[in-house]
Amino acid sequence: MDTSSLIALAIPVFFLLILCEYLFGLFTGNNTYRLNDTFASVSLGMISRFPPMLNLGFQGAIFAYAASHLNLTLMPTESWVTWTIAFVLYDLTYYWMHRLHHKIKVLWATHVVHHQGEEFNLSTALRQTSSGFLWKWIFFIPMFVLGVPAEVFVTVGALNLLYQFWVHTEHVPKLGIFETVFVTPSNHRVHHAQNKEYIDANYGGVFILWDRIFGTFIEEKADLSPVYGTVKPLHSWNPVWANIEIFHQMIRDTIYAKSAKDKVRVWFSDTSWRPADAEKRFPKKINNLDDFKKYNPVISKNVKVYGFVQFFILNVIALVMFFTLDRQGYGETVLLGTILVVSLTSVSMVFENVQGSSLIELVRAGLLLVIFFTGLIDSSLLVSQILVVSALMNIILISILFPVRKIFLLAK
Ligand SMILES: [Zn+2]
Ligand SMILES: [Zn+2]
Missing domain, CATH: 1.20.1440 (de novo design (two linked rop proteins))
Structure with missing residues (x-):
């Protein structure tokens, strides 16, 4: 079974769980859904399926080349061992891929979509980028070089993505010993927070162990509620704009930065850096969390x-x-x-x-x-x-x- 069919099977379950979470929130007086925000998240989820539907990008061809020409065939032959190693290896790769997507501007441009939502609920999990096909695959080439079979790779990849759905909720508290090893709603809330105490943490997909090992783990504090969204807010429900926001900013900064070095640095710098001259000309407001208001245009x-x-x-x-x-x-x-x-x-x-x-x-x-x-x-x-x-x-x-x-x- 390939990724698309696993995800296709999961879609009705996702919608049912979103409905359950919404009703649970209504009955407990803690509704975490707004129609406009949910519309934006689900729209982005829908659009994100088009590039794979249209076979955009080269990932399939490159993976096939690596599997046939660069394959070191180091994977063991016992199938359950192969599956276990592949699952863990995929998540380790995911950790570094995800961490770098938060650090390097051109990678952030594709991942930002997942973080623009200012609500945190199961529909946030569907807020996926449509441009992930551009460079995400590069990180996974080593798995094919090591000899992970293609069908094992696509299945563990789909399982990894499916696991990440349930952690997008405010209704599940800390889960004791589970918090030590796995990504949970509590530690993933920290990942989506823009508070300076929480930022740049908890990049794991299934295992939070990687964050603990590589020093990026931050625990959710009882006295500090996460404020969700990006530090520089999108302020739009437009799914196309959400996908191109950072690309647009990088292209404009490249045009208006005077120094040639800055023009290149725009693309590969830390996500918060912008050329001083371009920033002065096109300033982008940073949220003040002491007086934070969620984007919510009034409609009749x-x-x-x-x-x-x-x-x-x-x-x-x-x-x-x-x-x-x-x-x-x-x-x-x-x-x-x-x-x-x-x-x-x-x-x-x-x-x-x-x-x-x-x-x-x-x-x-x-x-x-x-x-x-x-x-x-x-x-x-x-x-x-x-x-x-x-x-x-x-x-x-x-x-x-x-x-x-x-x-x-x-x-x-
Ligand atoms: Zn992220
Ligand atoms: Zn997330």
């Missing part, structure tokens, strides 16, 4: 209703698209993926209360109808039928929920 009840319906329907569309992948041609997958990314971006503007967002939504519904009726996507696909129904429904919803003067930006 009607807008919330509209946003919730979109959140629901786009999830259905993404799931149907994901599970009917074998019925789509490559071009259709590209088009459907693009439709989904554009739709999520458009809905994020509704959640941000951007002026004109309901008009943009109306245009989106119109474009979907054009794409459907001109036969650009195969109308026999279930996903395209759901898309066209959602477009018709949205036109009705917009006309009911939004005043005409607001849609067309008319003065009062």
Whole structure:
């Protein structure tokens, strides 16, 4: 079984657990969910599946080359020993890969997405980057050189990722002896915190032992609640912007930094460093945790209703698209993926209360109808039928929920 099928099987379980955590929070008076934040996290999770769906990047080819040409065949032949060693080795590699992704700017640019969320709940686990395929694989080449079989590698990789889901919750307290060896909700809360007392710690995937061995372990303190999110906040629900935020900053800093040395350093420096001249020209505010307010644009009840319906329907569309992948041609997958990314971006503007967002939504519904009726996507696909129904429904919803003067930006 490959990574994609293991993860595909896990998706319904993830959604069920998210619902359980939400209900548990409501009943215990400690709800950790906000619709806008959950929308952003789940959107990022959906988009992050597209690069593997479209086979972007070279990781497969490089791994195959390492396995056939550079293989030192050092792995033992007994299968359970191979699996155990591979599992531990994968997590050790993950630790260093993850730690360097927090230290070097060009790596941070791809990992930042997982940390922009200012809430901490199971949906935060789905906040995954879409650009991880760029350089993450480099760290795992040694496993193939040592002789870990490809099927063992992909399975332990998927198990490692699946393990990390449950640790994204505020509802589970410290777990005694378990805290010593494993990554837990408590020590992973510290990893997501931006408090100066907690920052740059607990990089483990499954085993927290690596942090203890390599000196990056910090324990959660009872008198210091973690404040989640990045030190320099994103302040947006837009999933595309979330993915390119740091890349955009690095490109701009490269252009505006005067010294040639700084232009290179922008990409490989510590994550907090920026060229003085570029920073002066484009300052980025750092959060003041004494007066920290979560990003939360106010929207009316009607807008919330509209946003919730979109959140629901786009999830259905993404799931149907994901599970009917074998019925789509490559071009259709590209088009459907693009439709989904554009739709999520458009809905994020509704959640941000951007002026004109309901008009943009109306245009989106119109474009979907054009794409459907001109036969650009195969109308026999279930996903395209759901898309066209959602477009018709949205036109009705917009006309009911939004005043005409607001849609067309008319003065009062
Ligand atoms: Zn991290
Ligand atoms: Zn995490």
